[in-house]
Amino acid sequence: MQDIRDLTSVLRSNTPIVVIETYEEYRVVELLKRVASVLYQPVFTWSITQGLARVDKPMAAQKFNSEPTDLLGQIKSTSQQGIYVLCDFHPFVIDAPKNVRLLKEIALEYETLQHTLVLVSHAFDIPPEIKRYCAYFQLTLPSTVQLQNLIYLEVDKIRHQGTPLLVDDTAVVKLAENLRGVTLDDARRLVRKAIVDDGAITLSDIDAINKAKFQLLDLNGVLQFEYDTSDFSQIAGLHNLKKWLKQRVPIAAVSTLDQADKPTSVQHTKALDAPKGILLLGVQGSGKSLAAKAVAGVWQRPLLRLDMAALYNKYIGETEKNLRHALELADMMSPCVLWIDEIEKGLSGSSSDEGTSTRILGTLLTWMAERKSEVFVVATANDIQALPPELMRKGRMDEIFFVDLPDEAIRKAIFLIHCQRRGIDVASLDLAQLSARSQGFSGAEIEQAVIAAMYTARSVERSVDQVLLLEELSKTRPLSVVMSDKINALRQWAAGRTVNAHE
Numbered sequence: 244m245q246d247i248r249d250l251t252s253v254l255r256s257n258t259p260i261v262v263i264e265t266y267e268e269y270r271v272v273e274l275l276k277r278v279a280s281v282l283y284q285p286v287f288t289w290s291i292t293q294g295l296a297r298v299d300k301p302m303a304a305q306k307f308n309s310e311p312t313d314l315l316g317q318i319k320s321t322s323q324q325g326i327y328v329l330c331d332f333h334p335f336v337i338d339a340p341k342n343v344r345l346l347k348e349i350a351l352e353y354e355t356l357q358h359t360l361v362l363v364s365h366a367f368d369i370p371p372e373i374k375r376y377c378a379y380f381q382l383t384l385p386s387t388v389q390l391q392n393l394i395y396l397e398v399d400k401i402r403h404q405g406t407p408l409l410v411d412d413t414a415v416v417k418l419a420e421n422l423r424g425v426t427l428d429d430a431r432r433l434v435r436k437a438i439v440d441d442g443a444i445t446l447s448d449i450d451a452i453n454k455a456k457f458q459l460l461d462l463n464g465v466l467q468f469e470y471d472t473s474d475f476s477q478i479a480g481l482h483n484l485k486k487w488l489k490q491r492v493p494i495a496a497v498s499t500l501d502q503a504d505k506p507t508s509v510q511h512t513k514a515l516d517a518p519k520g521i522l523l524l525g526v527q528g529s530g531k532s533l534a535a536k537a538v539a540g541v542w543q544r545p546l547l548r549l550d551m552a553a554l555y556n557k558y559i560g561e562t563e564k565n566l567r568h569a570l571e572l573a574d575m576m577s578p579c580v581l582w583i584d585e586i587e588k589g590l591s592g593s594s595s596d597e598g599t600s601t602r603i604l605g606t607l608l609t610w611m612a613e614r615k616s617e618v619f620v621v622a623t624a625n626d627i628q629a630l631p632p633e634l635m636r637k638g639r640m641d642e643i644f645f646v647d648l649p650d651e652a653i654r655k656a657i658f659l660i661h662c663q664r665r666g667i668d669v670a671s672l673d674l675a676q677l678s679a680r681s682q683g684f685s686g687a688e689i690e691q692a693v694i695a696a697m698y699t700a701r702s703v704e705r706s707v708d709q710v711l712l713l714e715e716l717s718k719t720r721p722l723s724v725v726m727s728d729k730i731n732a733l734r735q736w737a738a739g740r741t742v743n744a745h746e
């Protein structure tokens with residue numbers, strides 16, 4: 244209804260050319276037929292293969308020219324007032340001065356001819372000559388309720404064919420929420436695929452739907468869909484951060500959390516503002532990326548990774564365009580977690596970047612301040628020198644956490660996690676000794692020592708034991724030693740300015 248109302252107003256406003264960028268050609272034609280009946284105007288469609296035909300009254304259907312230039316000449320010379328829907332006309336305005344001129348002449352003669360051209364393509368670059376005569380129109384995307392109805396409609400269709408179908412109503416609600424941002428046609432395709440895959444609609448479809456939706460929307464590959472998420476049981480330490488995140492678990496994820504992970508009082512969360520994001524600052528290999536993955540895993544949200552360094556493009560303006568596209572995509576994937584990895588890399592301007600980093604920061608900050616979507620940002624950074632002060636200002640992020648090197652108890656827990664994960668017999672190990680001997684090691688360095696010990700064990704055909712692990716530790720010079728000055732400076736800076744993620 245909204246689309247019909249809006250499109251009617253656009254056509255009533257005497258706009259000669261309306262551009263609609265969409266894949267939903269049939270939907271546009273159906274809409275225009277309804278609008279045309281209100282405005283008492285005939286509707287014609289044209290495509291290079293079908294030529295021109297009247298569609299609102301099939302009996303009066305007539306074919307004119309299929310060649311673009313002839314078609315425009317035909318429309319210009321006819322006195323038959325009408326709405327002309329030109330499908331996939333976009334290639335015929337590129338290096339085609341005659342066609343552009345004809346479009347302009349039809350527009351200029353709007354007062355007398357009263358022809359409205361509706362250009363429907365997946366994308367349309369309007370030539371500057373006709374820009375001022377054009378209006379963009381955007382089809383509305385389906386609401387969550389419409390998507391729920393669509394899912395049940397598809398379920399009914401399949402049941403009518405006599406196929407039994409298992410449908411979990413909670414999954415339908417979640418599925419509809421995750422489908423927001425795609426067109427009705429695409430949603431229908433995705434739902435059908437989810438049903439056909441296993442003959443059911445259950446929570447296990449959510450992941451596949453998120454991935455398929457991401458592939459559908461991410462046309463120029465600026466974001467990565469991270470398939471690999473984690474959960475808190477795989478992270479040692481970071482107690483403060485885990486507590487903070489548990490208190491803000493979205494309602495939808497609460498029902499499926501382990502008892503131990505549940506926030507104490509979920510009923511209060513309803514009235515609260517949705518959390519916006521956090522910055523995780525810290526030593527390399529201390530588990531920042533792992534924490535980003537765990538937010539998505541525990542909150543049961545898709546995880547999108549934005550690699551700041553990959554945004555940069557040598558063409559001026561393209562870098563910001565890439566970022567805008569990435570943020571739009573994140574909005575469309577909402578609710579989701581957007582992990583901005585090594586955020587400092589994209590924001591630390593150099594004198595030669597012609598202000599790109601400043602504009603990138605501006606675009607990011609504006610989006611963070613104004614977005615309505617449920618995109619939770621997890622930004623990670625190693626280097627505070629390179630971080631612009633604007634990003635650190637209170638209110639930009641909900642919290643800035645400092646992820647320090649693990650203390651003795653946390654190192655013990657890291658050994659336990661990584662040894663258990665690899666099937667090493669932990670009962671035979673002295674974890675306290677391993678922890679004491681790995682002072683100054685990051686989680687990543689401990690993990691690497693465990694992996695190296697496994698390779699050594701395999702080469703000498705024995706199992707991993709205390710001696711092998713200690714040997715590996717003694718061979719490693721941790722970053723905290725190699726880069727002690729840098730890490731001390733980071734610690735000093737973080738004290739008082741950030742919240743300790745581990746405590």
Ligand SMILES: Nc1ncnc2c1ncn2[C@@H]1O[C@H](COP(=O)(O)OP(=O)(O)OP(=O)(O)O)[C@@H](O)[C@H]1O
Nearest residue numbers: 477478479527528529530531532533657686687690
């Ligand atoms: N607290 C931890 N608990 C369990 N494993 C850890 C922890 N910290 C680090 N690790 C291990 O080290 C690996 C590397 O850590 P991660 O990539 O998360 O660190 P990071 O802080 O993001 O590093 P970088 O700044 O270099 O990107 C993790 O995948 C995990 O296996």
